[in-house]
Amino acid sequence: MLKLYGGSRSRASIVQWYLEELGVPYDYILLDMQAGEHRQPDYLAINPMGKVPAIVDGDFQLWESGAILLYLAQKYGNLNGLEEQATIAQWILFANATLGPGIFVEASREREMPKLFPPLEQRLQNQPFLLGDQFSVADVAVGSYLSYIPIMLQLDLSEYPAISDYIKRLGERSAFQKTIGGRS
Numbered sequence: 001m002l003k004l005y006g007g008s009r010s011r012a013s014i015v016q017w018y019l020e021e022l023g024v025p026y027d028y029i030l031l032d033m034q035a036g037e038h039r040q041p042d043y044l045a046i047n048p049m050g051k052v053p054a055i056v057d058g059d060f061q062l063w064e065s066g067a068i069l070l071y072l073a074q075k076y077g078n079l080n081g082l083e084e085q086a087t088i089a090q091w092i093l094f095a096n097a098t099l100g101p102g103i104f105v106e107a108s109r110e111r112e113m114p115k116l117f118p119p120l121e122q123r124l125q126n127q128p129f130l131l132g133d134q135f136s137v138a139d140v141a142v143g144s145y146l147s148y149i150p151i152m153l154q155l156d157l158s159e160y161p162a163i164s165d166y167i168k169r170l171g172e173r174s175a176f177q178k179t180i181g182g183r184s
């Protein structure tokens with residue numbers, strides 16, 4: 001069975017959300033980060049960087065939330081072709097490298113949010129999910145960061161009603177409630 005290693009208040013909840021969406025059975029191993037369990041030799045053999053999340057799927061080990069999401073989408077998510085895989089990768093990389101820092105790095109938030117949110121708002125005005133009518137791992141990647149806004153930052157999103165509706169729609173999903181929503 002696939003094992004997901006995480007810590008409280010970590011990106012492991014993003015991976016856990018997607019595993020729940022996929023219905024893939026997994027064991028969640030909660031590491032006590034305060035006690036340094038992520039720095040013990042057994043865990044460092046899985047992720048030498050000592051960060052979470054990481055997965056072990058049979059003999060395969062992988063760390064970094066975006067890489068894990070891509071792997072799970074390719075293995076379990078019924079992706080169709082190279083173009084769809086590239087589009088999914090684009091959104092996952094955008095979430096981790098651009099959107100997350102743009103929202104959570106306070107020094108750049110005022111500069112980045114006005115650049116990032118209008119195109120997202122426009123896209124979500126025309127369709128319920130990032131890739132159209134169907135929920136995908138792109139929504140897990142991007143939606144997780146957006147969903148943390150009302151939970152952790154309480155930023156004013158009144159200029160972005162489609163994004164606010166999207167966050168609400170994602171928050172109503174059963175798999176979200178079992179994972180990220182259950183921690184808020």
